[in-house]
Amino acid sequence: xxxxxxxxxxxxxxxxxxxxxxxxxxxxxxxxxxxxxxxxxxxxxxxxxxxxxxxxxxxxxxxxxxxxxxxxxxxxxxxxxxxxxxxxxxxxxxxxxxxxxxxxxxxxxxxxxxxxxxxxxxxxxxxxxxxxxxxxxxxxxxxxxxxxxxxxxxxxxxxxxxxxxxxxxxxxxxxxxxxxxxxxxxxxxxxxxxxxxxxxxxxxxxxxxxxxxxxxxxxxxxxxxxxxxxxxxxxxxxxxxxxxxxxxxxxxxxxxxxxxxxxxxxxxxxxxxxxxxxxxxxxxxxxxxxxxxxxxxxxxxxxxxxxxxxxxxxxx
Amino acid sequence: xxxxxxxxxxxxxxxxxxxxxxxxxxxxxxxxxxxxxxxxxxxxxxxxxxxxxxxxxxxxxxxxxxxxxxxxxxxxxxxxxxxxxxxxxxxxxxxxxxxxxxxxxxxxxxxxxxxxxxxxxxxxxxxxxxxxxxxxxxxxxxxxxxxxxxxxxxxxxxxxxxxxxxxxxxxxxxxxxxxxxxxxxxxxxxxxxxxxxxxxxxxxxxxxxxxxxxxxxxxx
Numbered sequence: 001x002x003x004x005x006x007x008x009x010x011x012x013x014x015x016x017x018x019x020x021x022x023x024x025x026x027x028x029x030x031x032x033x034x035x036x037x038x039x040x041x042x043x044x045x046x047x048x049x050x051x052x053x054x055x056x057x058x059x060x061x062x063x064x065x066x067x068x069x070x071x072x073x074x075x076x077x078x079x080x081x082x083x084x085x086x087x088x089x090x091x092x093x094x095x096x097x098x099x100x101x102x103x104x105x106x107x108x109x110x111x112x113x114x115x116x117x118x119x120x121x122x123x124x125x126x127x128x129x130x131x132x133x134x135x136x137x138x139x140x141x142x143x144x145x146x147x148x149x150x151x152x153x154x155x156x157x158x159x160x161x162x163x164x165x166x167x168x169x170x171x172x173x174x175x176x177x178x179x180x181x182x183x184x185x186x187x188x189x190x191x192x193x194x195x196x197x198x199x200x201x202x203x204x205x206x207x208x209x210x211x212x213x214x215x216x217x218x219x220x221x222x223x224x225x226x227x228x229x230x231x232x233x234x235x236x237x238x239x240x241x242x243x244x245x246x247x248x249x250x251x252x253x254x255x256x257x258x259x260x261x262x263x264x265x266x267x268x269x270x271x272x273x274x275x276x277x278x279x280x281x282x283x284x285x286x287x288x289x290x291x292x293x294x295x296x297x298x299x300x301x302x303x304x305x306x307x308x309x310x311x312x313x314x315x316x
Numbered sequence: 317x318x319x320x321x322x323x324x325x326x327x328x329x330x331x332x333x334x335x336x337x338x339x340x341x342x343x344x345x346x347x348x349x350x351x352x353x354x355x356x357x358x359x360x361x362x363x364x365x366x367x368x369x370x371x372x373x374x375x376x377x378x379x380x381x382x383x384x385x386x387x388x389x390x391x392x393x394x395x396x397x398x399x400x401x402x403x404x405x406x407x408x409x410x411x412x413x414x415x416x417x418x419x420x421x422x423x424x425x426x427x428x429x430x431x432x433x434x435x436x437x438x439x440x441x442x443x444x445x446x447x448x449x450x451x452x453x454x455x456x457x458x459x460x461x462x463x464x465x466x467x468x469x470x471x472x473x474x475x476x477x478x479x480x481x482x483x484x485x486x487x488x489x490x491x492x493x494x495x496x497x498x499x500x501x502x503x504x505x506x507x508x509x510x511x512x513x514x515x516x517x518x519x520x521x522x523x524x525x526x527x528x529x530x531x532x533x534x535x536x
Contacts, residue, residue: 175324177331298415313429314327314445
């Protein structure tokens, strides 16, 4: 397990994820601009934004506690850890046994708790409002996410994401209706968890409708950059979880350098499709009223449960 | 191999059918409800065709054609014309709020699956696993008839229930005899027309399609 090629793969994947994540965001934004008939920003815009923010001086409220300062680092760390656990390029990474899918959901929850606490730390009304909304969405999205992951876990007989991906990627082709349910539910959870359009508008400037943006209003410069980067990595991690669960073909095994180009190509193609699909969905949908968010997420939960039930009914 | 692939396809379509049943349960707009009903008919047609092709039962081709004609084309068209005439495009009201309805729906699905499990074990048809889903969609359509307040969604619930029954027949015994199917299809068609006429009478009488008004015995 702890052999050198495995560790090299782990490092490669972790570095790759961190630096490729803003690219996915930039690609999704570019696609969205095209679809909405606007002139598209550069695909590298998220990198420029991050570089700009890192060169600014941070302004921190005088009543901010240390919690407020460490939260960006915690967020970034959590997302990076999550991205290290998910099999993005290769399965059987040395990090993978560290956490199964339940712990993975826990890592996301930890990040959420910290960002909500930091939002309330300064004591502005928008921060508290954003934190409460985020927790409302979070506590509904988490059970749905777990149900989806359990469906995949039942099929492969393990809660290790690694084993799940290996089972699903190396099986003989079969149609699983339960996975179809789970895939739809996963898409809904992905949109909600990453503050995308039907639940939250990432580009809004209207404070009253903000959820995620309201929480980070007080951050500036390098702290804001870290948070923005963490958001990009989170989107990337969620997308790759989706890829790992539902379209895992082409993934390499750790230490298998020969399979790496194919894994890269497959991943790039899937991510390009996912980004375009995300932009398409965001163009198609309108933002829901906040009080319709529970309905949206309970539908996702329902689909997750249905997926699990159909698995038991059809044994496959 | 062909057998197992078509069995998987039928299972997938059954899952799609269940998904549509839930979508109908949670849908607020009548137009979308009718579109969903047409989709349900399309899924039913496809699954009947697959079963017919795999088992070589000729009469299933007829019933698939019948489903396509009636439930995908004719009845949705009639319903569209009806709501145009009645000028009802308002959102559907429900008696219970939608998340609660969905939870009851999950309970019904579990009940149906538990009920169908021993029957499926006895059966050796290609489609045995889908019996539970067929029963679940019957129960879900029934639930929809109960929780909706307006007459049109109730009728759509009734028609969806017939879809579920039809699917149950296909999955349990490869379909009913053609004569029975023809009879049922005719009944559904005639039922839709009669309901259409009823809608006008209800509205003329009560100025609304809300069936709560029919509970009053006297006009004051």
